[in-house]
Amino acid sequence: MKIDVFLDKKEATQIDIIRQLLFHAGKMPSKALAEQVGLTQNALKDYLADIVQMCQTLGERFELTLEAKEVRLAFSSDINLNKILLTYLNSSLGYQILEFVFKHKKFSTFQLTQEFSSSEATIFRKLRDLNNSLRIFNIGIKNGQLVGDELQIRYFYYQFYLLVDSGFSSTDLAVTKLMAQLQPEFQQSFSKIARKRMGCWLFVTRHRLQVANSDYTRLTQIHDRFEADQLYQMIQNIIPEYFQQTVNFVGKYEGAMFYCFLITFDIIGEDNFARYDLLRRKKISTAVLDTFSREMIVMHYGYQKLSISDEKGLTYRLSQIHAQAFYFQGQLTSYETDRLMQYYQQHVTSEIAILISNLIEISQELLDIEASRHHFLWLNYASILIAIDLSLHENVSVGIDLTNLSVLGHSLYYFLLAELSSLTQVHFEKYRQHQYYDLILTTTKKAISVKDNYYYMSEFLSAYDIAQIKSKIKAIKHQKNNC
Structure with missing residues (x-):
């Protein structure tokens, strides 16, 4: 539950307006924004004026404008949504x-x-x-x-x-x-x-x-x-x-x-909990569940063994999830859990989804907790498993060879890095002879030799080339981590 529920209806709608603009990079068509928050366009104008009046003194700069049927939001770095929300609260x-x-x-x-x-x-x-x-x-x-x-x-x-x-x-x-x-x-x-x-x-x-x-x-x-x-x-x-x-x-x-x-809210830390875990009563339902869940996750990854440090951290995080599910009901947040849930669902593979379902089933059975805790358990298990999944993925190594471009090659190397910087688990470096790379990006004046791990750019920094490179790296990632 978002803390926004304690606001009056009008003020909650104003916070929703700001949140929608943040989700859309600070600008939205006024008609779309009005429909999203359930207002007429005339009422939206009044609400925008009220927001400016409330927020303009919160920091160095707060701008909320309606021009050419588009609403734009911008504010200085000493303001954020949390500060605005607290002012309304x-x-x-x-x-x-x-x-x-x-x-x-x-x-x-x-x-x-x-x-x-x-x-x-x-x-x-x-x-x-x-x-x-x-x-x-x-x-x-x-x-x-x-x-x-x-x-x-x-x-x-x-x-x-x-x-x-x-x-x-x-x-x-x-x-x-x-x-x-x-x-x-x-x-x-x-x-x-x-x-x-x-x-x-x-x-x-x-x-x-x-x-x-x-x-x-x-x-x-x-x-x-x-x-x-x-x-x-x-x-x-x-x-x-x-x-x-x-x-x-x-x-x-x-x-x-x-x-x-x-033992619920990350107070004692991993090392202290690890010492306590050696001595705590293993017949306690939460302790049984912590151990059982950890073993299920470790077995899921099979030969990709987690390190001792990874297992210690995993046990600690699981213990907090299970303790909160067992001792407490409800949750108060400042963010939209539904949007967070959608984000995680996009990154959950079918194998992880099955594991999450099994973990939830075991948790509800051992702790005898209500079905209403399903959402909480799903989100937290997904967070743990996605993090493990990503940490175990092998990086893709990419060598960039632009020596054919002479002087321009040095600066264009960094331009290319900027275009590809959003890719995770990818290591880029300037090409070194005799070094193995999963993929080599290059330009050449010679006839193209047939090599699977080479990509020859047609026009430097063209949208086509960038899209093709990203697609090729994605395919290499999948092959390395699913074979």
Whole structure:
């Protein structure tokens, strides 16, 4: 779910206008853009004016123009979509209500009307919209308070505040102190992004300790399942004592919630997790699934063995996917997951597609998770497998021989590289005698000799030649990696 859903309808449409322009390289026919976002062309003009008014002070330059029936967008490098989105969110009623209910244990509709200078009808409508959006996280706002599983509430607000990047610090004393307590167990230093995530989780936790409800149903199951795990035991010893210094009462499940966070969101790093993986309880369903999935993937590639380092990284990434699927419901993003899904689908081979389906089937069986997690699992498995597939592909070596062009050959070599730079897994270099190349690009004044790995250019940098070279390289790639 995109965080845009917390915007009012008009503001969400304005963000959609900017996003569509970004997807189309900053320019679109006004008619096509209006149809895409569901507006008349007259209404589109008004929306464009509102966007300019909102965004023109965000950086050095923000330009959004409508000329000759074409809309153009351009802005300076100190502006991006995330900065624009946060500006809209900060001024939206939905965002402000979410912040208010997070900080208050109980509240009344009258309080909300006074706080945000809005009518009861507006508040009721906005609460209804928010509850529709929060349903995917299995939480809601009811009877003047946040309701739902406490772990889910913290997970939602962790994602929420991490995206808006406000309210917390990764360098405050609380984060540093907890890091120091965990450091003897995890000898490798925590990364900068891990510290940021830790700061956000602790920020959410401190607020919820003051106002939390008592719905710990799922945490009871987690506690029972992991109580014999060594890492879990260590956290259960550290976390209650850590929070007792700031609040009077710390519940028995604080360690369980922190454990879920720690092993899900890339906090401890590959090396630390590898050490933990040697000692963790192998009968835990997530541990069983991590091992089973890794073996399925390793077997899929057969003779193309993954290195020990590759397998370690694979296990770590799988563990986070399975932990998130098992412990948490819903996902909040700033990007379009459907568009990302389409991109990955274009790069998934039939063999990988079958492997993904098998992995999902096993995951749903071992973790007993809902079918709604299918999209999440597919996208993350696809990401892992495509990366492995590409990393195992052999590079195509291309030698470029332009010596026949004399002085011009030196500069034209770089022009040719620029034309072909978008090709991945291809190594280009100036031709060296006695060096093997999968393909040699050249020009010649002599009669063409019949050699499979030569391509003789007809007209330097012609569109025809470039297309033919790309096609030939693609064929060589396929042959090298599928024979």
